Amino acid sequence: MDTSLIEHLIAIVGGVVVGGSAVVALKNDWSATGLDGNVTKIMLGLMAFGCLLAILAAFGVLGNPISKGGA
Amino acid sequence: MSTHSQPQVHLSAGFWRTTAVLTILNLLALWWEWTHPLSAFLPEAARPADEIDGLFLFMTLVGTAIFIYVVGYLVYFAIAFRARRDDPENAIGLQLHDATALEIWWTVIPTILVIILGVWSTMTWARLQSQPGGAFTMEAIGHQWNFEFRYPGLNKTIWNEMHVPIDKPITMHVSSADVLHSFWVPEGRLKVDMVPGLINTIRFTPTRIGTYRIICAEYCGFSHGKMIASYVVQSQADFDKWYNEQKNGAPQNSGGPGAGAAAAALPPSTGGDAAAGKALFDTKCVACHTTGAFDDRKVGPGLGNVLHDAAHPDLVTGKPATPGNVADILKNGAQGSIGVMPNEQMNGLNDKDIANLVAYLSSLGSK
Amino acid sequence: MSISLAQHHHPQGIDGHIHQAPTSFVRKYVFSIDHKIIGIQYFVTTGIFMAIAGLLAEVIRTQLLSPNAQFVSPDTFNEAFSVHGSAMVWLVIIPMLTGAFGNFVMPLQIGARDVAFPWLNMASFWMFPPAGLLLFGSFVIGAPQAGWTEYPPISGPQYGPPGTTMWCMAIFLVGVSSTLTGINFLVTMYKMRAPGMTFTRMPLFVWAQMATAILSMIATTALAGALLALFLERVFGIPFYDPARGGSPILWQHMFWFYSHPAVYIMILPAFGIISEIFPTFARKPIFGYKAIAFSSMAIALLSFMVWAHHMFTSGLSPSIEVAFMLLTMVIAVPTGIKIFSWVMTLFGGKIHFTTAMLFAIGFIITFLCGGLTGIYLAAVPVDLHLHGTYFIVAHLHYVLFGGSVMGIFAGLYYWWPKMTGRMMNETLGKWHFALLFTAFNLTFMPMHFLGIMGMPRRVSFYVNDPWFIFWNELASIASYAMAGSFLIFLYNALSSLKSGALAGPNPWGARTLEWQIPSPPHYYNFKNIPAVYSAPYEFDKPLPYGNLQDELDDSKVPPQLLHGHGEHAHAGAH
């Protein structure tokens, strides 16, 4: 099977899984207080955003057109 | 601190007397500054200058007023409210925490002044930007440590001498061949940095016939302080005369590096007088060089056996150590690892001097 | 872990919990974790650096005695002013105001037993001596020559002397150190104030230190980036600034000034704080407009991040950007003005005691005001076109950094000297020091305004052979020697005070802030009991607003007649 295809599958599936868990964690921690609690919330949010970016990239919505393997 | 009960403040006669004195001082100072604008000391040789001087004068007037009043009251308060000898040791001052009205005043007034200044500067700056250019467009290029000028229709470059016709709006593109320089004509209040890899544009109109200084105002190395050229404002007729001379005359080079040097024939490296060369070496070169071995450096290497050194067969230019190549360095200078060998212009040498120096250097350590 | 546990004393923490001072010389004076010792270490180190950098300044002035002097070669001259500038900024003024004064005074003023991270504090100090060695040591292999700003390409691999790389390393080290100090102080001031010391009860010096700490924490890291990039370009040839390979010299100017403009305020805000302590104390009245001064510090700190490009008006930025930066820069004049007016008004109706510290504070206002006003010229783009890169800039920056920061440093030194050493300095000598320094300072730097306006660029080892230029340059040089002389007076005064100065007692000035309510010099643990704070610090007509201080002075080795400072009298007298 084509490595590029595998790459995209991993990126999308992984992105969904990780981003999903990040969102869930964020939801559970929503009530957290204190400096560490709030910082963690910010971090989790940004992480979920990163996963979204990864998924969009894999779908070719963002970034340069899908290229094969390394250069 | 509004919680504190504010004590009664009444201003003494001394305060009002001081105010009067300061006001008189101020009027005198402002009158002097008004009658002695910058142009009285530094002529205005280009169009933006008058605008800039106007702004300059405004700032000076306001700045002086602020300075005199603030320092005046500071000193007056300090003296008037000093602890007297007969005061009890634990005497305390007026327990005054703030005075809202006063604070509003000294916030609002500076704000207004800042707004005026900001608007005025912005408008001036906009006018400087939108100056007419284009009677002709020339180029200036900074080199270590010379200014190169290029004129339209002139197939060669002019070194360190910028001729412009009076009352003609000129557009000039400036850049640099090596490091940062800055093109500054104090009499024109003109300054723009010469940045390698970037072309900056400056527009101005010469307004006063005469010869003025072009100074490099951005540090550029060993001879930064001597990187000075002349800004010659001429009548249209004189300018045309000069321009045609340049056009028809032999391709001259005013001893600059780069193009100028390339055009130059290799300077004479033979037939020099070693004795004269020694005299010259002992007055000029010794500033940076010894006649000892290579490692006997001051700034540059020892030149005792520059032409006979098995350990250093090549010169700093990477060329073999021949009299010709030494003469080349003497003429055009060279970039060393920890410093720079200035060119002949910087060292005030002519071809004969160079020949003499080469002869002297060849005579050294040859045994 | 357990070590650092035992080091921290939050006010609400275990109050009775006091440590024995370390006994071994090394742990006590060399690798000490006591903020007071570290502060004094900073004073000594930066003092030495200041002497060296000052001598370099005299080299510069001596060269400029005549238009074509051969006192030193142009290369040496360029090295001299470059290292002078770098050292004065990074090795003298910044560490003196944050490391030295901040360390010694700030924890005492907030009623803490030490800073939040004493070991980190020690580490930050010990980054300084190596940095100094790197910078001054660069002379061995050819020191940097492009001034303290080191604009590429002339500081880059192709042109810059080898020592420029050492310069990068030295400044990087200083940067790390002052970032860590900033973090350390910020946590200390935020978390470790004595109970009852709300933000608006903090002495103004602490406010200034807080604004400064924020700046050094954020801005200095940006400088680290710029330096790292220059280092990579010089050592590994990575193109950031090299135009030949697509890099941009202007990029350095942006990255450098994004730090170095806030740095200007790092160098002046603590001096503001010092002045704000000295004026109330010696005018015997509360500071005028406490909140205005405190908040204007914060405003200045905030604005300082948005004005960096006013150092680049001739570099060829787009005109609209230049206007934006010009206007933002002018705005800073307002909070600065508020400060100055408030200080002047603080003298109004006072009972002013003319101690040396007070004289320096007054001198500070005059010279700093002058520097501030010339700053406005440079803020306006059109005028800056004429003045940029000239001796006018040199004059302006020395009026701000010498007439401002250094005057403030001396004011603070004379003020807190008794607290640091337990002994008084000779006031007469001190006043001579002030008179000579103030006169010589103005004679040295005032002419530079004229020189710059009339066409003398900065960083030149030659100038036009013209009697007018020669006259003012000679005046400046000769006055600069007098200035050096005044430093000798101070040195003698300090040393003889250490040897045989009169005992100071806890509160020789009758000051109201916390550090003066405990013995001089303070005990290793500062406070026997963490004090409680009931009100603002400068209320001379009220009793001292502190609790838990009853027996602080009992075992201090001070003659009984000195045991009660003026502060106590004022308090008694108000009843």
Add this chain to the structure above:
Amino acid sequence: MAVHVAAHGADEVDHLYAETADLRLTGFVLFLISDVVLFSSFIFAYLYLRHSVPQWPWPPGTAPLDTAFAAVNSVVLFGSGATMHFALENWKHGNRSKWFGWLIATIILGSMFLGGQAYEYSHIQATWGGSIFGASFFTLTGMHGFHVFCGVIYLIILGLQTSQNVYTRQKYFGLVAGTLYWHFVDVIWVALFFLFYLL
């Protein structure tokens, strides 16, 4: 020093611990902020250089970066962030075995990211010193990679410490710091991923 601590009742010590942990947390967050500024200054440099040339990557002819692969690698790193979060959660709930499991997962994922980056480096034709493209890309991602590397080492140390009961269910500031730091390298990567691969 330990003596001093022992000299007080357990509750006092806990109180003191809470305070010191609080101080350190604040200090650590401030440290992370200043580290963000360090990255920001290089990001500014990258954007400035990129803006100063007509096309990107510069010089023309440089092959663009492989977005798809980077996306996978990013997901790996983000995943490690999630696992680290779960690890700390489990520690807070006193579940040591799960803590170790998630911690080891984090370490593995982090190492995988580093491996992926090494692979990417070896397949890019642009070189570090060759162009402003290489300069900005390798400097920034290299700096980030170095942070990740340090993070992996840090996590391994934390693992060893917990196995030797350095931390308790009440006193585990080191673990909080480790987690925050790891989240921090994640978040920095979000920025770099977007700026280099998607912009």
